[in-house]
Amino acid sequence: MQYALYYYDSCPFCQRVLHALPNVKVAVEQRNVLKNPEFRQQQAKATGRTTVPCLLIQDDQGKEQWLFESADIIRFLQNQ
Numbered sequence: 141m142q143y144a145l146y147y148y149d150s151c152p153f154c155q156r157v158l159h160a161l162p163n164v165k166v167a168v169e170q171r172n173v174l175k176n177p178e179f180r181q182q183q184a185k186a187t188g189r190t191t192v193p194c195l196l197i198q199d200d201q202g203k204e205q206w207l208f209e210s211a212d213i214i215r216f217l218q219n220q
């Protein structure tokens with residue numbers, strides 16, 4: 141599995157997730173959607189939304205799942 145967090149720095153909900161990352165057991169790539177508009181476009185194309193934080197979960201077959209809501213993202217990552 142691979143994980144990528146779509147976020148930007150001034151978003152307080154993103155900060156909540158970012159602060160939780162050091163305490164989870166999986167590696168999460170950080171994708172700043174303001175510094176890299178390509179990430180924002182990817183998320184918008186796949187989900188129809190630009191809301192952050194958003195976690196991209198990719199399984200070993202490349203199948204994608206996108207998860208919104210900071211509390212749900214933190215809970216999900218803590219269970220991995």
Ligand SMILES: N[C@@H](CCC(=O)N[C@@H](CS)C(=O)NCC(=O)O)C(=O)O
Pocket residue numbers: 150151152153154189190191192193208209210211
């Ligand atoms: N309830 C959501 C709130 C997320 C939220 O409001 N994010 C704001 C940034 S702080 C946002 O992306 N707003 C723009 C949009 O929804 O397109 C969470 O906890 O993740």
